[in-house]
Amino acid sequence: MGLLLTCHVSRLKSYYLRLEMNLDLTLRSEIQKAVTTLFSQSIEQLQIQPTNKEFEGSHTLVCFPIAKISKKGPEETARLIGEYLIAQSGIVSKYNVVKGFLNLVIADRVWVEVFHSIHSQKDFGVLPSDGKEIMVEYSSPNTNKPLHLGHLRNNFLGYSVAEIYKANGYKVHKVQIINDRGIHICKSMAAWKLFGKGETPQSTGIKGDHLVGKYYVEFDKVFKAQIKELIENGVAEKDAERQSPIMQLAVDMLLKWEAKDPETIQLWKTMNGWVYDGFSSTYKRMGVDFEKLYYESETYLLGKEEVLRGVENGAFFKKEDGSVWVDLTGDGLDQKVLLRSDGTSVYMTQDIGTAILRFRDFPKISRQVYTVGNEQEYHFKVLFLILAKLGYSWAKECYHLSYGMVDLPTGKMKSREGTVVDADDLMEEMASEAEKQTRELGKIEDMSDKEIKDLSEMVGLGALKFFLLKVDPKKRMMFDPNESIQLQGHTGPFIQYTHARIKAILRKAESMEISVQETDLKNISTLEPAEREALFLINSYTNKLQEAAKEYSPAVIANYAYDLAKEYNQFYQSIPIFNESDPTKLKFRIAFSQVVADTIKKAMSLLGILVPERM
RNA sequence: GGCUCCGUAGUACAAUGGAUAGUAUUUCAGAUUCCGAUUCUGAAGAUGCAGGUUCGAUUCCUGCCGGGGUCACCA
Numbered sequence A: 001m002g003l004l005l006t007c008h009v010s011r012l013k014s015y016y017l018r019l020e021m022n023l024d025l026t027l028r029s030e031i032q033k034a035v036t037t038l039f040s041q042s043i044e045q046l047q048i049q050p051t052n053k054e055f056e057g058s059h060t061l062v063c064f065p066i067a068k069i070s071k072k073g074p075e076e077t078a079r080l081i082g083e084y085l086i087a088q089s090g091i092v093s094k095y096n097v098v099k100g101f102l103n104l105v106i107a108d109r110v111w112v113e114v115f116h117s118i119h120s121q122k123d124f125g126v127l128p129s130d131g132k133e134i135m136v137e138y139s140s141p142n143t144n145k146p147l148h149l150g151h152l153r154n155n156f157l158g159y160s161v162a163e164i165y166k167a168n169g170y171k172v173h174k175v176q177i178i179n180d181r182g183i184h185i186c187k188s189m190a191a192w193k194l195f196g197k198g199e200t201p202q203s204t205g206i207k208g209d210h211l212v213g214k215y216y217v218e219f220d221k222v223f224k225a226q227i228k229e230l231i232e233n234g235v236a237e238k239d240a241e242r243q244s245p246i247m248q249l250a251v252d253m254l255l256k257w258e259a260k261d262p263e264t265i266q267l268w269k270t271m272n273g274w275v276y277d278g279f280s281s282t283y284k285r286m287g288v289d290f291e292k293l294y295y296e297s298e299t300y301l302l303g304k305e306e307v308l309r310g311v312e313n314g315a316f317f318k319k320e321d322g323s324v325w326v327d328l329t330g331d332g333l334d335q336k337v338l339l340r341s342d343g344t345s346v347y348m349t350q351d352i353g354t355a356i357l358r359f360r361d362f363p364k365i366s367r368q369v370y371t372v373g374n375e376q377e378y379h380f381k382v383l384f385l386i387l388a389k390l391g392y393s394w395a396k397e398c399y400h401l402s403y404g405m406v407d408l409p410t411g412k413m414k415s416r417e418g419t420v421v422d423a424d425d426l427m428e429e430m431a432s433e434a435e436k437q438t439r440e441l442g443k444i445e446d447m448s449d450k451e452i453k454d455l456s457e458m459v460g461l462g463a464l465k466f467f468l469l470k471v472d473p474k475k476r477m478m479f480d481p482n483e484s485i486q487l488q489g490h491t492g493p494f495i496q497y498t499h500a501r502i503k504a505i506l507r508k509a510e511s512m513e514i515s516v517q518e519t520d521l522k523n524i525s526t527l528e529p530a531e532r533e534a535l536f537l538i539n540s541y542t543n544k545l546q547e548a549a550k551e552y553s554p555a556v557i558a559n560y561a562y563d564l565a566k567e568y569n570q571f572y573q574s575i576p577i578f579n580e581s582d583p584t585k586l587k588f589r590i591a592f593s594q595v596v597a598d599t600i601k602k603a604m605s606l607l608g609i610l611v612p613e614r615m
Numbered sequence B: 001g002g003c004u005c006c007g008u009a010g011u012a013c014a015a016u017g018g019a020u021a022g023u024a025u026u027u028c029a030g031a032u033u034c035c036g037a038u039u040c041u042g043a044a045g046a047u048g049c050a051g052g053u054u055c056g057a058u059u060c061c062u063g064c065c066g067g068g069g070u071c072a073c074c075a
Helices: A002-021 A023-039 A064-070 A074-088 A108-120 A149-167 A183-195 A208-232 A237-243 A245-258 A262-286 A296-312 A347-361 A374-389 A393-397 A423-441 A449-469 A492-511 A518-522 A529-539 A541-551 A554-574 A583-606
Strands: A048-050 A059-062 A092-098 A101-106 A133-137 A171-178 A292-295 A324-327 A335-339 A365-373 A398-403
Touching (some): A023 A048, A023 A101, A064 A074, A074 A101, A101 A108, A108 A529, A108 A583, A133 A149, A149 A262, A149 A365, A149 A398, A149 A541, A149 A554, A171 A296, A183 A262, A208 A237, A208 A245, A208 A262, A237 A245, A262 A449, A292 A296, A296 A347, A335 A374, A347 A365, A347 A374, A393 A398, A423 A449, A449 A554, A492 A554, A518 A583, A529 A541, A529 A554, A541 A554, A541 A583
Parallel strands (some): A133 A365, A365 A398
Antiparallel strands (some): A092 A101
């Protein structure tokens, strides 16, 4: 009780601290007051939006809805509110009315105050924790082949959403489910046993996941050849698939695995081990991590139990052949199988077990987010309904973060035709392209090879991440590697480059021994338009953070980071920094540049992108 | 076919129901270069079609056209 109380008090404190400098909230309440006083009626929802570039002002109040309660025309209403704010509120210095839009100019004095409070706040942009916990699942690969381009979007998305929630004050648990069992694994095992000649990652120098993937492809090749041969010998197509010797071996291995045959289990462990080693280096390069891994082989039994429990309490039903089904026709869906007639589990079964296990392991989480491609939307709809039928109240808090496919300019990627873009290859290409670009441009002669390597990695991966994250997750997208790595345009490297340039300015300021005191920042009375614009953006950072979490969309942050970098370039172009004769202004601009650089860095880190000090 | 998501300049992406639909790229013209290769300014160019709701629709509703996904005792 005592602990609870102190938590509560400290939360209140930080709330008031924020209120002091929260321009948006203050403005809102001033307008509320104006409306209530002028029209003796209050309005709950105020529409405030950024002012169009062509008009003077930064905040615009949309007055059409207010006109309804004011019983006056929109323009008259806007003018009355404008006049009231000038007279009664300290923060608005000017206004203009265009149609029903009230454009407000915030007093420079207020902007300076806002800037000062951001500048002095060390943890600006991190919302206070309120004890909420959330789980984010992402990646979740099969262990029979290496990761590809689609996995990159998945991993970057999941990681970024997790970081965004962290910044929103949540405690985040990053997890994944590893689909480590099933017929697909046995296929690689069968092919390796037949043709592997004892090959290992060590003996061949091939990365583990790629080696196993090679045998998965090999299986398919042999399987197809055997089917063709059987059909030519007069076997029906359906029977041919079953009679194929290599398929029989795979099925046999699956049965032996389920029966815990030591030799099969050993092979399974060995080959999965190769894959895990391979994955872990891929994850490291991606820059993603996980708090806990779940393995299908460890959760499917709990899923089975739960399904059987569901049969007992009537949530599910059993057919004559022994298979178990759920009837979702009442929810507008179909019937769905949960256990096969032979009692073995299906994909759904293990997801049921996994979900329940996770809420047992982390009882404080309020929500679980699944980062999985949109081809599984139906699957998750069904899963969440089943969990609700089993009586789990948290089922309605499960969320499928669905994303679209990634296309390449060269055409669609299809795994069957072997034109998948491998994740390791792509990352390597991006990094080496970045290195090539850096070396061509020169200016890095004093860098060591190690520094150049690190920089190339940062830029190459940054290009990749930014491009994949800047698009609305649910949309199918086109990834153009060449465009993504350009230093100009809507790209990660452009933002990284802008950051590096700001840092160069700051280094120069330091070498000139310009030191900025907090008091210097308060002596500024007027701002340049570009400074107001950039301050408006910096000030909206926390709003963007909340929006990104609400929408589960790193794209909000990516586009924000870009806007800020672009805004700074405009600022830099229009305003002198070192040529400024007024030392107070010079210092303000240095501090201002510092804050922009910090904010860019913070926003980019939410995307898992590092920004260099120089490049 | 049922369900579902998507259709925005040549191309790739934006736009809580708000103003003359933004940005990048491409092309053309110009400016700056206090950091750094840059950057900035200007010009050209788009909401699939037809209705409806609304003071106002890219956004919401209906129908059509076009594209993706899904509808397994696969995962």
